[in-house]
Amino acid sequence: MDKFSIGVFDSGFGGLTVFKSIVQKLPQYDYIYLGDNARSPYGDHSFETVYQYTLECVEWLFDKGCPLVILACNTASAKALRNIQQLDLPKKYPNHRVLGVIRPTAEVIGDFTYTQNVGVMGTRGTVNSNSYPIEINHFSPEVKVYQQACPMWVPIIENGEHLNDGADFFVKAYIQELLQQSDDIDCILLACTHYPLLIPKIEQYLPKDIKLLSQGDIVANSLADYLKRHHEIEAYLGKTETREFYTSGDVVSFNNHASIFLGEEIAAKKMNNK
Template identity: 40%
Template sequence: MRIGVFDSGLGGLAISQAIASRLPEYDYLYLGDTKRVPYGGRSQETIHEFTSQALTYLFENDCELIIVACNTASAEALRKSQQEYLPAHYPDRRVLGVIIPTAEAVFERGTAKRVGVLATNSTVESGAYERELIRQNPEAKVVSRAAPLLVPLIENDGLRYAGPVMDDYLAGLEDVDALVLGCTHYCLLKDEIRSRTKVRVVSQDEVVPEKLADYLVRHPEIETRLGQSGERRYVVTDVTAAHEKWARKLAGDEIRLERVTLG
């Protein structure tokens, strides 16, 4: 059985590779819905539909545990997937998101009374980070900023144009104690963002692997069912030259993208 990692595009490869580096012995299957990226401007119903299709594909391909690396899907579809989809279809499997572990890390790694969140439109509008951060620390003040142009720039090899866009999005977030990069794609920009701000930046590729390692220690009934041949497979719903270029940059020249159909 495998660990599945699902993202709306290729940004989740940063988390997938970080997980595999931390836990190299396990078997992995990465699914990027590159045909329909980004999810950030879509309705909750559509995001849940796309997420359910992705979960079905991964479970049908022997995934025991799935990490929904997409923040938009974690915000808009994770709870419904856990409470309705899993009991109806795969009650013995598990689906985990990235918002809770990220929010936990904000307060584990330092004092943060005022927290900034940079995310997609849907994630910001859902209020998921604000709810979880305040649940972790009721005294926290959360300032959220939608950054819808960053994902298209990343997915379309346009990072050379991203500097002024990042500066515009970061304006007004200079006085926070910690800044959450609330989209997996933004992991690719963490160094540039850190060079543009003095605040502590919380990047999910630095958080999720340790949280997953801890989860597996606490759930041996899941860990013992995972294959340990070190296999890594990457599937996407569309393949372009730009996708292949970014995949190689994120995962190495040896990566091979397979095209699959969802739904």
Template identity: 55%
Template sequence: MKKNLTPGSIGVFDSGYGGLTILSEIQKLLPQYDYIYLGDNSRAPYGTRSFDVVYEFTKQAVLALFEQGCNLVILACNTASAKALRTIQQNDLPHINPNKRVLGIIRPTAEIIGNISKTRHIGIVGTPGTIQSESYSIEINKLYPDIIVNTHACPMWVPIVENNEFNSPGADYFIQKDMNSILSKDESIDTLILGCTHYPLLLDKIRQYAPSGLQILTQGKYIAESLENYLNRHPEIEENCTKHGETKYYTTESASKFKESASIFLNKEIEVERVNIE
């Protein structure tokens, strides 16, 4: 990646397109800041990859965003947050640059669940990698030991979104099947976390197969609020974030393909540049 001449943007990384739902909510709440979005689309999806591979790919992306002048990077990807965040924070940042920060999106979601669930029984749907990592269960039970966490992997939901098959009979089949699976595990579930950044685009379909009264949480709003809170608590980071209201988009895949697919998530046209981060 060519170095950014005006360092200070907030980096937002995802293996693909789903992180755009997070970026969009952050931009709504914090429009004044500059952002760089990086999608590692050429190597997506991360959801079925091993911990070691996800860590390596995520570290490469973080380093690329640091080279662009980002002092703060958000892993807007549940799989990367589950499989790579802790190692990068604890083992890599002290050697790379102790003044830079990398944040994930699982902890902020876990923090708010205790104020939402009344029955203290919740469900989480996500990619196989996120569910296998048990990161949500671990984070939630650290904060709220009394909450019963039920999880279910939905391997077909991301392909449905990325192939723009929201309204196909196949989408109905898989969403109904997976919703029945997670809800049948515990009849007391009153809150469902969508633990993948693609899933908000399926929200209307998910609601069709959800019982009335089930609270369905998408992450974007809570991540944006958590970031705002973080910047307020860390002025030493905030003061180094540039504020021109600009966003740059990069992909490791075809720029034209990313531009076309990104319009599904953002409902607007964007300019994209292809980069190599390996």
């Protein structure tokens, strides 16, 4: 019987932080990671463009033998996931599943705040979609959500400047803009999978009594629970601990950046046509 892989998709490198947490939690499975680096970042693209790009990459992973794909990208989860789940899967891929990173986070964020006031820092696309306030309201209607777009953070990280002095201005500025919205924020979610690389800088400018959440472990725990509840998918997943990496962009550049996000060297392949 054929065995299949879990697909993990991101517009670029950031999803590797989620991928790393998933593999640490569920090391037994086979995985294929795809970064659409040739067209990243997705944060400032329209809903229609993000949907088109994301669907193309999801279908590519389906063709590579991934019945389950994780959108390890907040922008894709905000702008494309609902359409893919409601329009494309029922018509064309009824036995495939696509999951995002927003819902798992929204389900649990209420457990991390005492004041019921949380901050969300993300790309313009994620913030403008209002996906987090909407989803958090479903699970924790008492929680107030304050959002802050951080358009410079991804470029800083992808250019390898995230730990240098030049990053301080934008880290400090966005944190101050968020905290000016409310004195009661006691929990901040990093709603972009790139942002964990900035945590050492963020912690320098964040009051000590404010919790900082990243999504990797939350998504990994949610996936583990999903697989327990969906044996019809889990039973077909390969368990040989195979990891494959693909990029639509330059392979050498991807490998160099990926080592920063993963903490290990990889050998990615060029994404080929279907």
